[in-house]
Amino acid sequence: MNTDFTPPNNIKYVLYPSEYRYDSLCYSGMSNLKGNSNEVFSGLRDRIATVFDIKNPSQIYLFDSASSAITALLTILKNEHNIECVYMPSYSCTELADSVISAGLTFNVYDITDDFRPELEFVRSLIGVQRAAFLIPALFGSRSIPSELMDVLHQLKMPVIFDEAQSFPMAPQYRGTTPRAFFSVISFGKSKPLSSIGGGALIVHQPEMNTMFTTYSEDALQHQESCFPYLRAVTRRQLSKYSWWRKVNGLQYRYADLAALHRAQQIRQREPRGITLLQAQMALRRLQFFLKQMERQKVHVPGLLDALESTFGKQTLRFVLARDQQCLLPIRIPNHKRKKIGVYLAQKGVQTTFYYYPLHNIERYKERFHLHDCFNADRIFSEILLLPIHTDTPPRHIKKMERFIRQYDEYSTDT
Numbered sequence: 001m002n003t004d005f006t007p008p009n010n011i012k013y014v015l016y017p018s019e020y021r022y023d024s025l026c027y028s029g030m031s032n033l034k035g036n037s038n039e040v041f042s043g044l045r046d047r048i049a050t051v052f053d054i055k056n057p058s059q060i061y062l063f064d065s066a067s068s069a070i071t072a073l074l075t076i077l078k079n080e081h082n083i084e085c086v087y088m089p090s091y092s093c094t095e096l097a098d099s100v101i102s103a104g105l106t107f108n109v110y111d112i113t114d115d116f117r118p119e120l121e122f123v124r125s126l127i128g129v130q131r132a133a134f135l136i137p138a139l140f141g142s143r144s145i146p147s148e149l150m151d152v153l154h155q156l157k158m159p160v161i162f163d164e165a166q167s168f169p170m171a172p173q174y175r176g177t178t179p180r181a182f183f184s185v186i187s188f189g190k191s192k193p194l195s196s197i198g199g200g201a202l203i204v205h206q207p208e209m210n211t212m213f214t215t216y217s218e219d220a221l222q223h224q225e226s227c228f229p230y231l232r233a234v235t236r237r238q239l240s241k242y243s244w245w246r247k248v249n250g251l252q253y254r255y256a257d258l259a260a261l262h263r264a265q266q267i268r269q270r271e272p273r274g275i276t277l278l279q280a281q282m283a284l285r286r287l288q289f290f291l292k293q294m295e296r297q298k299v300h301v302p303g304l305l306d307a308l309e310s311t312f313g314k315q316t317l318r319f320v321l322a323r324d325q326q327c328l329l330p331i332r333i334p335n336h337k338r339k340k341i342g343v344y345l346a347q348k349g350v351q352t353t354f355y356y357y358p359l360h361n362i363e364r365y366k367e368r369f370h371l372h373d374c375f376n377a378d379r380i381f382s383e384i385l386l387l388p389i390h391t392d393t394p395p396r397h398i399k400k401m402e403r404f405i406r407q408y409d410e411y412s413t414d415t
Contacts, residue, residue, distance in 0.1 A: 001382045002335055003258040003357070006342035012349030013397050015328065015388045016191050040280045045201075047287050051168065052184060052203050053175040059204040061216045062275040066165045066187035066200035067099045072216050072272035073183055073202055074103035077133055077159055080212050081181075087126065087158075088135040089118065090358040091377035094265070096135070096163065097359055101368070102270035108132075109359055111374035114318065115143065123152045135161045140330045141193070141321050142167035145174070154180055161185065166327050169194055169290055178205045188283040193327040193391055196286045199279035216272065258354070262362050293391050300398040301389065304329075307405040319384065329389035335382040342385065344411050348404045353386050 045057040054060065063069040077083045086100045090109035100107045110118050116139040126134065134156060136145075142164070145153070153160050160180070162173045165187035172184060182205040188196040204210050255261040308316050308331055319330040333341055342352050358381055360371035389398065 001378075002339050003354070004339055005255070005257060006339065006346045006352065008346040008349050008351055010349055011351050013351060013388050013393075013401065015351045015353055015386065016195070016390070037277045037280075040277060040284060041275075044280050044284045044287075047169075047284065048186070048201055048203065051175075052172055052205075054177065054203060054205070056207065056210075059207060059210050061202045061204075061213055062280065063200050063202065063216070064273040064275050064279065065189065065198055066163070066185050067095045067270050068272040069185045069200045069202040070096065070099040070161070070163070071102045071270040072213075073161065073185065074100060074105055074133065075272070076212050078103055078105060081159065082131055083133050083158070084131050086133045086135055086161075088359075089116075089137065089139075089377065090360045090371070090374035091116075091139070091356050091380060092137050092359065093165075093356055094262075094359070094362070095268075096137070097365060098268045099270050101267055106369050107359075109371055109374060111376045112139075112380070113376065114380070116140070116319075116380075117143075117145070117149065120149055120152065123149065123156070126158070127152070127155050128157065130157050133159045133161060135163060136173065137163035137165070138167040138173050140166055140319065141327055142170045142172060143321055144171075159183065165189070165192055165200070167193065169287055174205065176205070177207055179208075181206055181209060188279065188286070191327070194283060194286050194290060195391055196282045197279055199275045199283050201275075216274075258357050259361075262357055262364075265364070267364055267368075290391065296395060297389075297391075297393065297398065300395045300402075304389070304398055304402040304405065307402045311405050311408050319380075327390055329387040330384050331387060332383045333385045338383070338385050340412075341408070344408060345387075345404060350401060350404065351388055354381070354384050355386070357381065 041062060042057070044062065045060045048060050049055070049057045052060075061069070061072070063072065074083075074086065083105065085106045085108055087108050087110055088096060088100070089112045091112050097107060110122055113119055116137075118136065123134070126132075134153070158181075160182050162182070162184045164172045164184050167173070168186035168188075170193060174182060174184060184203040184205065186201050186203070188194050188199040190197070202213070202216070204213060255264065305317060305320065312331070312333065316331050316333065318332045338354070345352050358374055358377040359365050360374055361378070365371060387401065389401070
């Protein structure tokens with residue numbers, strides 16, 4: 001399986017935008033760290049409550065990241081419900097796996113279908129299982145859960161966690177309250193649809209369970225109010241566009257391929273921390289402009305999708321949802337072609353990537369837990385290529401990428 005990185009020499013079309021590029025009010029937020037924090041936190045919780053149809057905003061807890069939120073949730077479930085393991089897809093983020101480990105739990109991986117869902121029969125086989133939790137990420141965006149699968153999820157005796165990190169603030173997988181132990185987790189990170197400077201939240205869908213999480217209220221959590229970590233982060237990210245900086249500092253492209261990158265990484269221990277005032281201010285600001293930015297893209301993205309289908313075939317768009325319901329743009333390319341297409345786009349200054357490297361293939365997890373083979377996860381990973389189409393992609397960049405795709409046949413013939 002080819003997992004080589006293909007970095008552009010000069011990135012013109014980036015996968016993840018810089019956080020402070022949006023508008024001048026983002027900068028003013030940095031100088032207003034002594035504002036009314038209660039008003040900002042309340043406003044953000046109210047917005048989240050509207051998206052999830054939660055009547056009581058006190059069922060929403062704000063953290064410095066989605067990883068913190070999941071770690072806090074699993075720690076509570078471990079202490080109060082005696083859960084010992086988490087069922088999660090092998091095709092998912094290592095941040096999730098590290099959060100499970102940080103909570104002192106083990107995980108069992110399951111395979112996914114071509115629509116990134118757990119197999120129905122597998123979920124049905126877990127109906128009698130207790131002392132566990134079941135996690136369903138909204139991979140690459142929001143997609144409604146089929147009614148038959150939702151019926152089975154309601155029959156499970158274990159808590160169900162909907163990971164909405166890659167979908168918020170779009171329509172979530174689950175909305176409203178429920179008598180079941182259902183939870184949702186969201187993210188405001190830079191690689192997510194909201195694309196802010198970090199932060200996340202936990203949504204408790206069962207009101208009766210709310211009292212278990214009061215230790216994670218705003219008053220109880222520690223909040224970091226310095227802006228310097230964000231200034232350092234944005235400076236590094238701005239400089240990472242240049243090949244000389246990436247080479248000197250050994251960012252992602254220090255490694256030849258994704259497998260090598262994972263071999264060099266270690267398990268990261270998480271400790272839940274509260275959201276900062278700056279993160280909350282920026283997330284609230286980004287929420288106000290999200291729909292407006294998505295609307296300006298709608299007239300341009302169909303042309304790009306048409307170019308992809310006419311150039312690479314209809315199966316290319318098998319992973320693509322409606323453009324208002326996903327982040328980045330996952331296309332399906334046979335593994336023997338993916339490298340060539342990545343090289344071609346890199347020559348045009350287009351940054352591409354692929355993930356997730358299935359957890360059952362990562363040595364640092366194999367050494368700790370017995371992980372099952374997930375053949376469909378391996379196949380999906382070998383075929384996926386992510387294009388830099390996100391909330392902040394300017395329409396002119398979308399049109400240029402459409403032109404690059406339409407010119408690919410000419411490039412392919414020449415080479």
